[in-house]
Amino acid sequence: MIKKTMRLVITFYTTTEAMAMERACRDAGADGRLIPVPGSIRAGCGLAWCAAPQSEEALSRLMREQGIACEQMLRCLV
Amino acid sequence: MIYLDNAATTMRKPEAVTQAVVQALSSMGNSGRGVHGAALDASRVIYETRVRLARLFHAPDPARVVFTANATQSLNIAIKGTIGPGDHVITTALEHNSVLRPLYELQAQGARLTILPADSLGRIDYADMEAAVRPDTRAIVCTHGSNLTGNMIDLHRVGAIARAHGLLLIADASQTAGVMDVDVQAMNIGILCFTGHKGLLGPQGTGGMVVAPGVQVRPLLTGGSGVMSYSRTHPQQMPTALEAGTLNGHGIAGLGAAVQFILNTGTQAIRDHERALMRAFYEGARAIEGVRIYGDFEAQERCAIVSINVRDYDSAEVADALQAQYGVAVRPGAHCAPLMHEALGTAAQGAVRFSFSYYNTMDDVHAALAALRELAAEE
Numbered sequence: 001m002i003k004k005t006m007r008l009v010i011t012f013y014t015t016t017e018a019m020a021m022e023r024a025c026r027d028a029g030a031d032g033r034l035i036p037v038p039g040s041i042r043a044g045c046g047l048a049w050c051a052a053p054q055s056e057e058a059l060s061r062l063m064r065e066q067g068i069a070c071e072q073m074l075r076c077l078v
Numbered sequence: 079m080i081y082l083d084n085a086a087t088t089m090r091k092p093e094a095v096t097q098a099v100v101q102a103l104s105s106m107g108n109s110g111r112g113v114h115g116a117a118l119d120a121s122r123v124i125y126e127t128r129v130r131l132a133r134l135f136h137a138p139d140p141a142r143v144v145f146t147a148n149a150t151q152s153l154n155i156a157i158k159g160t161i162g163p164g165d166h167v168i169t170t171a172l173e174h175n176s177v178l179r180p181l182y183e184l185q186a187q188g189a190r191l192t193i194l195p196a197d198s199l200g201r202i203d204y205a206d207m208e209a210a211v212r213p214d215t216r217a218i219v220c221t222h223g224s225n226l227t228g229n230m231i232d233l234h235r236v237g238a239i240a241r242a243h244g245l246l247l248i249a250d251a252s253q254t255a256g257v258m259d260v261d262v263q264a265m266n267i268g269i270l271c272f273t274g275h276k277g278l279l280g281p282q283g284t285g286g287m288v289v290a291p292g293v294q295v296r297p298l299l300t301g302g303s304g305v306m307s308y309s310r311t312h313p314q315q316m317p318t319a320l321e322a323g324t325l326n327g328h329g330i331a332g333l334g335a336a337v338q339f340i341l342n343t344g345t346q347a348i349r350d351h352e353r354a355l356m357r358a359f360y361e362g363a364r365a366i367e368g369v370r371i372y373g374d375f376e377a378q379e380r381c382a383i384v385s386i387n388v389r390d391y392d393s394a395e396v397a398d399a400l401q402a403q404y405g406v407a408v409r410p411g412a413h414c415a416p417l418m419h420e421a422l423g424t425a426a427q428g429a430v431r432f433s434f435s436y437y438n439t440m441d442d443v444h445a446a447l448a449a450l451r452e453l454a455a456e457e
Contacts, residue, residue, distance in 0.1 A: 013315040015110035015304050016141045019125035036113045046305040047113055047121075067139075 004077040008056050010049040010063075011037055011071040018047035024066045031055040038078055050078055080406045080442045085225055085253060085383050085433035087275045087282060092339040095332045098123075099281060102331035108324055110304025120327045127334030128317070134337055134345075135270060136261040137288045144317040145325050148285040149252040150176040152271035155320060156248045156287060157181060157219060159295035160269070163188030165216035168207060168245075171196040171417035172224040172231065177250055178417070181219065190214070196421040199374040200227040204235050211239070217246040217268075222260070223253035226418045226429065227373030228356070228383030230254070237266030246293065252276060253381050256340050257349050268293045277348075279340065279436070280333030283326050295320060348436045352382035355434040355443050360384050362447040368454040372422050372429060382434040385413075388454045393428035396453060400430075404449035408432050 012018045022034055032051030041048070051059060053075050063070065081089045102123065107116030109124050128140040137143060146152045157180040161167055169181060171193055185191045192210045194202045207218070218240055223230045233249055240247040246268040251260055256277035262270050267290065274284030289295060300312035301322040313319060340348065363369050368389045374380070388396050397410035411428040412419055419425045432446060 013305065013313060014141070014318040015121055016125060016128065016317055017315075019121050020141070022122070023125065023129075034113055034118060045111075045307045047110070 006053055006075055007078040008032075008051045008053045008059070008073070009035075009038060009041060009076055009078060010051075010059065010073045011041060012047065013069070013071050015047055017068060017070070018049065020066070020068050021049050021063070021070075024062055024068060025049070025059070028062055030059060030062055032059070035078065038076060040076055041072065041074070080404075080445050082432045082434060082438065082442065082446055083407050083409050084435035084438070085276065085381070085431060086409055088277065088279055088435045088437070090435070090437040091279050091281075091332070092336060094335040094339055095280060098335035099328055099332040102328040106327050106331065109327055111324070123331045123334055124325060124327060127330050127337065130334055130337040130341060131286065131288070134256075134260075134341060135288050136263055138263065139291065142289045142291065142316050144287045144289060144320045145330055146285045146287065147283055147326065148275075149250065149271050149273035152273075152285050152287045153177055153248070153250060154180050155295060155298050156269040156271055157184065158298060160246055160248070160293070161189055161216055164214065166190040166192065166212050166214040167217050167219060168192045168194065168210045168215060169219045170194045170202050170221070170231065171421050172200065172202065172221050172227075172229065173219070173415065173417065174221065174225055174250065174252065175414040175416070176252075177219055177221065193417065196418065198421065198423070200224060200229045200372065200418060200422060201374050202231065204232070204239070207236065208239055211243045211245070215243065215245055217248055219248040219250070221250040221253070222258065223251075223381040224373070224415065224418060225253050225383070226385055226413045226415045226431065227422070228253075228381035228385070229374050229377065230258070230379050230381065233260075233265040233267065237264075240268070241266045253383070256337075257345060257352060257381070258379070259345055262288050262290065269295065274329070274333040274336070277435075278333065278336055280336040281329040284329040284333040287320070289316065289320075297322065299323065343436075351436055352434050352438075355438050355440065356380070356382040356384060358440060359432060359434070359443045359447065362443070363450060366447075366451055366454045368456070369450065372424065383431060384433075385429040385431045387424065387427055387429055388450070390427070393430045396430045399453055400446075400449055404445070406446050406449050
């Protein structure tokens with residue numbers, strides 16, 4: 001059985017943006033990891049950044065500072 | 079073999095390039111096609127290579143570094159993706175067929191073309207470029223360095239003309255990327271096209287473009303993107319918009335290692351070494367009776383290329399003798415630059431091109447000159 005928890009999920013328009021996010025988070029020591037885009041958000045494919053819900057503010061600030069655009073940022077069961 | 083055909087491809091690469099390709103071949107998944115470790119490793123390597131290229135070319139956004147198979151593909155995308163029927167384009171007689179043929183195709187579809195002539199030393203007059211601008215001019219497409227003479231075009235000057243008239247500058251850096259300083263922002267380059275396997279010291283099958291913010295390019299290809307699978311149209315976001323299909327991840331891994339080598343070594347050090355070899359060869363060759371040299375050697379900056387002919391010998395015969403008798407590898411004949419050959423008067427004879435890389439030595443130069451002296455000597 002796959003156990004689900006509430007997570008912050010950030011989706012991107014391109015793989016390149018997702019990789020920029022991973023690099024920025026790695027350099028900043030920020031929370032999260034790359035996952036496949038959950039089907040509950042969007043059927044299809046692609047990468048998403050998954051982190052603890054309480055990381056939203058810190059990650060939003062980091063993305064603004066690094067000029068990283070996202071498609072969606074939302075909370076969902078992953 | 080004394081390899082002096084580096085303008086065709088640099089045969090010797092940094093050891094790190096070989097290691098990176100070998101490692102990628104045994105461990106790399108498909109970037110953007112899955113989120114397991116192997117696929118993510120591919121995406122990481124490719125993204126890191128974008129970052130390094132952006133740094134090398136002073137590009138503000140790694141997402142606007144696009145990977146292609148070579149400079150020809152980049153130039154086709156850039157030219158056909160931005161210029162349409164009714165547009166006027168300025169180019170030069172120095173260009174390679176990878177510029178000329180796409181432009182001739184567009185000309186047949188209604189685009190208008192001005193080709194700036196070159197003088198007998200293979201130089202353009204920048205006043206001609208300024209004078210060629212018309213109300214319907216859309217773009218300037220020009221090389222940074224001639225693959226035949228090694229003469230360079232001053233992209234700062236061309237960029238200033240483009241900026242003054244609101245034109246798109248498409249620059250072909252096939253012979254200069256990795257060796258000469260290329261600053262896409264300072265030079266006002268709208269689309270920089272490069273190949274990975276020459277001065278960038280990477281594997282064949284790699285190349286790319288740097289597209290300035292705000293420049294829109296229609297893709298030549300659409301298809302797999304790794305995102306938005308249920309959309310009927312290809313994503314418009316860069317770089318995905320121009321990268322349909324699986325990238326050459328293995329090659330890009332090697333290119334990334336090569337660019338890191340260049341960033342560590344410095345283009346100035348690479349350039350100084352190549353220039354010293356090129357100058358030594360030029361000085362030695364010009365002293366040989368019967369050798370004719372093409373190009374402008376008074377210019378401060380030029381590529382490490384010396385093209386010559388020996389008496390009235392067919393250039394193919396000279397190159398074959400250099401290879402067969404002395405083990406010196408050079409390229410003869412036409413060099414995919416027909417207008418340049420016409421300007422130099424070498425359309426029939428072709429030219430024997432000696433081209434140097436960071437890995438050549440002064441011993442290579444001396445050996446090539448010794449061979450040339452014997453071949454040029456009369457009975």
